[in-house]
């Protein structure tokens with residue numbers, strides 16, 4: 365439950381036709397175009413898109429670091445262009461690269477940023493100590509950052525993002541380059557930030573599993589334009605009529621099984637049946653409980669050995685690839 | 699305190715906090731700290747002591763050295779008057795310690811300001827640490843001002859403390875010959891109190907502009923280093939007797955340099971907007 369630390373008015377930020385073009389003439393790059401968004405307080409909102417989609421540009425625009433070439437935004441009730449400093453007192457950004465100074469020690473890093481955010485010397489030192497504890501960095505607090513592992517650096521950068529208790533947090537690819545354990549730690553921290561502390565999180569990622577796990581809603585960006593918006597489940601369902609059930613049968617009987625299933629459910633236009641990637645797997649999409657029962661009965665009647673019948677949740681990954689054309693030289697992480 | 703006063707206090711607190719961070723980072727770099735220690739040591743101690751040793755052990759030879767005689771003949775009147783009636787070794791001491799070294803001394807604030815600015819502007823860009831600062835409540839001008847302070851304050855402090863140290867060493871060296879205190883004199887006071895900050899500003903301003911266009915600390919430091927050339931030119935001109943430096947001339951030169959500094963800072967600030975910085979990251 366949120367502990368009520370921040371006002372619970374509903375909207376954290378909105379954008380109106382927000383856009384940014386870099387350069388002019390032939391070399392102009394439209395990094396973002398006509399973005400219309402509304403992020404609610406206390407939600408984890410995902411900005412999903414592959415390299416160059418405009419995620420980082422959006423974060424910069426929303427914090428008054430870049431100027432928009434079109435449109436406007438209202439973030440925590442403020443215009444980032446006009447009230448950037450006041451806005452940045454209440455928002456925190458984990459940048460794509462941790463941007464930590466390797467010469468500084470962890471404790472110093474946090475204390476110095478505390479001072480820059482307006483804390484007094486004592487308050488900054490106390491805050492640094494508390495964050496080091498929360499983020500499990502106490503043991504290494506007085507070592508220069510240069511000696512830290514990637515995961516520790518990311519935790520420190522995340523701690524720095526929270527130095528001034530921001531109510532709105534932007535995380536730009538927070539688990540990029542982390543091992544699965546470190547990534548899971550970051551996920552837990554993000555959950556704590558929202559569920560326990562009531563903060564709003566905007567999460568940029570091209571990691572679809574991460575988006576599905578963490579985000580309440582996601583906007584899919586492609587080459588600067590928003591191509592879809594909704595909860596991960598909605599997006600996935602929109603592209604897949606109903607549930608998918610995966611049948612695994614003996615490989616040498618796969619063709620026979622397909623024929624039997626087709627005979628059983630083939631008459632229903634709403635149901636789609638096709639062979640899976642691996643020999644011996646068959647996918648049945650859009651069949652209700654009766655359809656699945658009929659399919660199983662047909663296989664049994666045909667005496668095909670059935671190894672498994674597994675219902676599958678629609679995945680954001682499938683939806684994403686259906687929505688977004690593959691990049692020419694793609695680096696879309698699964 | 700008025701609301702405006704509170705805001706101003708907070709803004710200054712922020713600038714000091716930014717400056718404290720930059721200073722801490724600068725102190726952590728041996729590429730910055732080594733020249734910051736070695737160069738003053740050479741200028742303030744080794745050079746005057748070396749000149750003193752030359753006077754003691756090479757007095758005769760110096761008297762006969764044709765180029766010194768020639769230089770003395772070309773030396774403008776007021777300096778010549780100071781030298782009249784002194785033995786050759788003493789003449790050389792006064793000429794070198796009080797006169798020729800004066801513009802050389804300006805290398806100090808110039809170097810200090812340039813090397814720090816190279817680290818805090820170009821170096822920060824190279825290390826990609828600036829972006830985190832862009833998301834703090836600071837204004838562009840505060841970020842810029844903090845970086846100027848971090849270069850200017852040490853440069854001025856080093857030159858003022860350097861004047862005290864240099865005067866002490868030079869007087870210790872020269873007293874046995876002159877039986878009076880040689881430094882600081884009017885020329886040195888004007889140079890160090892007035893021209894040195896202006897020269898530091900010049901080194902800083904140029905380094906800021908260079909830093910916006912290069913990728914690394916080293917490049918900025920090396921290209922910014924060309925600012926030392928005008929100083930070398932003055933030293934050479936003086937030695938050749940074409941340039942004659944006195945307190946009044948130094949006052950004028952200082953004022954002109956401050957005007958140049960202001961222009962450089964204004965241009966520098968323009969290229970230091972968040973939008974421009976983020977576009978370059």
Ligand SMILES: Nc1ncnc2c1ncn2[C@@H]1O[C@H](COP(=O)(O)OP(=O)(O)OP(=O)(O)O)[C@@H](O)[C@H]1O
Pocket residue numbers: 386387393394395396413414415416417418419420421422460570976977978
């Ligand atoms: N300063 C700039 N000058 C020119 N083009 C830029 C600039 N910044 C971003 N772009 C371009 O704008 C587009 C969007 O970039 P952005 O960094 O917002 O993408 P992203 O979604 O964050 O990508 P990534 O996953 O690689 O971080 C890209 O085509 C990029 O090349």
Ligand SMILES: [Mg+2]
Pocket residue numbers: 419420421460536
């Ligand atoms: Mg990005």
